[in-house]
Amino acid sequence: MDKSLYPTEAELLKSFDDDHNQIEGTSSPTPLMDTPFLMDITESGGVSDEAHNTTIPFPPMDSSFLTDIPFPEFGGVNDETQNATAYVPRMNTPLLMDIPFSESGSVSDETHNTATPLPVMVMPVQTITPFNDSNKDFLPSDAGPSIGVIKKGRGRPKGSKNVKGSRKKQKTYAANSRVVISNPNFNSGIMEAEKKNGNQEVVDLVLMRFESLRRRLCQLNCGKSVLTTALTNCRNLGVRTNTRKRIGPVPGVEVGDIFYFWGEMCLVGLHMQMVAGIDYLTVKDGATEGPIATSVVTSGHYSDETEEIESLVYTGHGGTDKNGQAVDQKLVRGNLALEASKNKGNEVRVIRGEEDPNDKKKKIYIYDGLYIVSDYWTAIGKSGFEEYKFKLVRKPGQPFGYMNWKSAERWRKCSSDNSRKGLILADISQGREASSPVPLVNEIDENNKETPGDFSYGNSQLFMSRTLDLHHRSIGCSDCYGRPCSIHEDPKCYCIMKNGGESPYLDQILVYRKPMVYECGDSCACLLECKLRITQNYLKIRVEVFKTEKCGWGLRSLEPIRAGTFICEFTGMRKIIEEVEEDDEYVFDTSRFFNPFRWNCEPELVGEDCWEQVSEVYNIKSRLLISARRNGNVSRFMNHSCSPNVMWQPIESEENREPCIRIAFFAMRHIPPLTELRYDYGMSQEVEEEDGTKVSKGSKICLCDSEKCRGSFS
Known part of the structure; x- marks a missing residue:
């Protein structure tokens, strides 16, 4: 077997404290990697989306040295995610991982430097007991779980502005955060192969468990950190699938599937970026190297022309400097990836964000299938500065996705007997x-x-x-x-x-x-x-x-x-x-x-x-x-x-x-x-x-x- 298919360990990055001071004798948990994928594709490192001015954190891993850092919102989708906290370990040992990074720079949950137990499927529970004389009395099992406060560990000490390499006092977790850092005894029931490449059953399982966790956290009054905590716990405990990034369809995700939260798309591998609307890989094709787009999400941050059923004009990212002032967009990162996809003609997944008809303040994301980038140009946007525009055309022969959404929207408003095809009553x-x-x-x-x-x-x-x-x-x-x-x-x-x-x-x-x-x-x-x-x-x-x-x-x-x-x-x-x-x-x-x-x-x-x-x-x-x-x-x-x-x-x-x-x-x-x-x-x-x-x-x-x-x- 060609050994070039395996990831190779490279030089470790230098480690810095929170104030950008180099810490001597401590290596970064993120080694430089060279992992081929398809056409010698590796995922690009973590990026910060210009449109949100947000740095994407690494997900937590099992470690005794922990600190808290701000966790970004899911693309500004839900206010519940503000002021949330995620946890990042500092490790002194290099990691050898199979495709360890997402576009947000996150590390795969599959590698915690701990022994992985043999996968054992979770035993299902019986949904109903047929009536007989032995079970005719009510069971005392209708009580809900305890809502008592659980204790949490301490965080990794932060650096000091005055003394290089110094440590501050340890910070404890919020008692009601419900963040689970690790649980060696927990078995997600998802095999390692299914985490990399899922199927419909595994995708349904992941989404069902994320939603059940979100409901329970809401019941426990976790406040605005509900979505962040639910996503963090699922990632930490291995409740995820399709972690191997890819171009084209995602196993187990069907055209027309809907998602109520941005994090759901991340857990099933449809769109890996936690905030940015453009997801991409870094391609090594001979002597050339550069990003190539895998998926885009329209979420209303830009003036995307989304009303067309079979095509989409997508506005590139960026256009805001560090001070929040409008500037011209640049042909970098996601924009450069879409430009490369236009030249290479690869498939790009399109997810359309639409207003929730039952909650006007929130969005629902509809997976609309595979598109091809057919053209791009620049134009002056509403801010008065230059924006990149990309036209994407839907590939024929796919099931209906966004079309069903628009048809249902039209029929909900329909009141005339003659305006609906096939209407009997x-x-x-x-x-x-x-x-x-x-x-x-x-x-x-x-x-x-x-x-x-x-x-x-x-x-x-x-x-x-x-x-x-x-x-x-x-x-x-x-x-x-x-x-x-x-x-x-x-x-x-x-x-x-x-x-x-x-x-x-x-x-x-x-x-x-x-x-x-x-x-x-x-x-x-x-x-x-x-x-x-x-x-x-x-x-x-x-x-x-x-x-x-x-x-x-x-x-x-x-x-x-x-x-x-x-x-x-x-x-x-x-x-x-x-x-x-x-x-x-x-x-x-x-x-x-x-x-x-x-x-x-x-x-x-x-x-x-x-x-x-x-x-x-x-x-x-x-x-x-x-x-x-x-x-x-x-x-x-x-x-x-x-x-x-x-x-x-x-x-x-x-x-x-x-x-x-x-x-x-x-x-x-x-x-x-x-x-x-x-x-x-x-x-x-x-x-x-x-x-x-x-x-x-x-x-x-x-x-x-x-x-x-x-x-x-x-």
């Missing part, structure tokens, strides 16, 4: 969904005006028969009269205490899957707009019923859906098994076998003890059967998938002073507009194979076409 709910109408669309056959079978639209549960619990004592929260329940205003609120002393929701997002989520009911004195009544307020998002190619009618959203967002309740007729018709295909049955998966935050990711993990085993006293055959809402149109993007959660609240369990659907991950919403129907039977293993099987053939398709369902 403007509102299948007939006004019963107060938030918005639910269109019925057939784009496959525009001439076919057939509507779904005979059913009545209803957004609440009905009962054929109901057994009253004579021992139930109706108790609701009484101290919240005339206001929403709040753990800050009334930590002893009865409904909050039932949820383990923590609210199950944060900013209308589900924080944890739990054995049971308890919401306020008609015995409570709080407002109907209470934060503990999220699933009782019907549809919150714009959806439509549409004709699919193979699975009849389906349901999709007209707007982006954030992970943990409530979508709808499964409504219909509550029945017992004797009342269910044999050919009823619209039955939700909690006794089925469901594929296990982990959705909650792992305590180790936030520095908590592993025993504080919230149980994800649903605890339902008796079998729950709901039929939407003759009465139901939009949930009856959701199809099955073995790789779902929607999950269900049991909710208990009081109705007519009686406890009532309902089934609520939440987004399992971020869902782009016009993506079909699907959940796992489960399996009706469990069969033992010849080797003794038990396999769940269903009675219907599955057509979900996912890589993890089980072949049957229900």
